[in-house]
Amino acid sequence: MTRTVYLVDGARTPFLKARGKPGPFTPVDLAVQAGRPLLARQPFDRKSFDLVILGCVNVIADEMNPARVAALRLGLGEAMVAFTVQINCGSGMQSIDTAFRYIREGKHDMILAGGTEALSHAPLVLRQSAVEWFGQMSQAKGPIEQAKAMTGLRPEFFKPVVGLERGLTDPITDLNMGQTAEVLAHRFGITRQTADAYAMESHHRLARAQREGWLEDEVMPAFTRDGVAHEHDDGVRPDSDMEGLAKPGPAFERPYGKVTAGNSSQITDGASWVIVASEEAVERHGLTPLARIVDSEWAALDPSVMGLGPVLCSTALARRHDLGAQDIDLWELNEAFAAQVLSCLAAWKDPEFCREVLGLDGAFGAPDRDDLNIDGGAISLGHPVGTSGNRIVLHLAKAMKRRGDTSGIATECIGGGLGGAMLLEAV
Secondary structure (H helix, E strand, C coil): CCCCEEEEEEEECCCEECCCCCCCCCHHHHHHHHHHHHHHCCCCCHHHCCEEEEECCCCCHHHCCHHHHHHHHCCCCCCCCEEEECECECHHHHHHHHHHHHHHCCCCCEEEEEEEEEHHHCCEECCHHHHHHHHHHHHCCHHHHHHHHHCCCCHHHHCCEEHHHHHCECCCCCCEHHHHHHHHHHHHCCCHHHHHHHHHHHHHHHHHHHHHCCCCCCECCEECCCCCEECCCCCCCCCCCHHHHCCCCCCCCCCCCCCCCCCECCCEEEEEEEEEEEHHHHHHHCCCCCEEEEEEEEEECCHHHHHHHHHHHHHHHHHHCCCCHHHCCEEEECCCEHHHHHHHHHHHHCHHHHHHCCCCCCCCCCCCHHHECECECHHHHCCCCCCHHHHHHHHHHHHHHHHCCCEEEEEEEECCCEEEEEEEEEC
16 A cells, blocks of 8 residues: 655754753754644644654653653643654654655554754763773772772763764764765865855855745744744854855864864754645645655665765665656755765766766766755754754755745765665645
């Protein structure tokens, strides 16, 4: 049984830049802030959902299974089943994909699928040597053993490590995500100037989208408990220029690296939801879908070149539907790093790469820049890891509708050597 599946509506919070301390919202707070206005504008009772799925990577201790906590706080009822998914940067897209497959197979009719992340709440963790010392102290019996254990105390034990730093380092290759982007920059000859120019354009595009009001029905204000309103993505720099972007030094490979804080995605907090529904649910509730979810694809590759994940999964997805790069009207490719996005474009244009890695006869071809990340991306608005995959699918659907496009692909690289892609079609 295969049924038509629609993306009906969606909303997200502004993406708020981390400022070296916990932000005003936890992951569940963000999910609730995005969910309330979205549900309030629907013509059906919020308990009409069959299931809630939420992507989240850095789950905090006070919010185990944030999907369930968010579902209860959103008033979806005690009987609402809700679960959290985690596939690093692809978590928010995985929630949509799981919903898509459940509905396509006839198991459910309407699912609330989202992603949330509060990277500013990433925990501080002790060094392994400190953990071992505390373990010895807890097992020491009597004052003599405790005194002996105390001699092992070191000052560095009291200097914790930000968990996010360790989480963004691949345990297999021992490379952090920025270093994997440097590998790609070297492989495809991406220069610092080219990466900076891409980053500048990302900021300019997001600033234009905000100025033109293109994000108004997508970005919902988030309100803190003391009444402060956050209304816009606050990491955008409308006056970004090449002179300013040339100032930061290489962030990961000094002194010759191409990846800097200026041409990388920002560390941010944010949440996003979409409503996924069957044709029967659309008709029953009188809904007007944004787009049809056609298909999805996941791919895996060497973690040291994880940034090429979009090339593998998007190409396979497009070819399965007899589509070339130029047959896709609009693309959202998550901007983990400028060098990573530019390397994907270079790989698609490289006949040798396409033959050896993708099994094609020649170059697949790359999206035109005018059809790629047209309203900016993670470099200018941030990359809340568990959320971004959801945001790019939602924004793709809304941008397709705005431009009158027929087809679009949302795709992203995923830490650990993975990639995800989703194909949408205009209704």
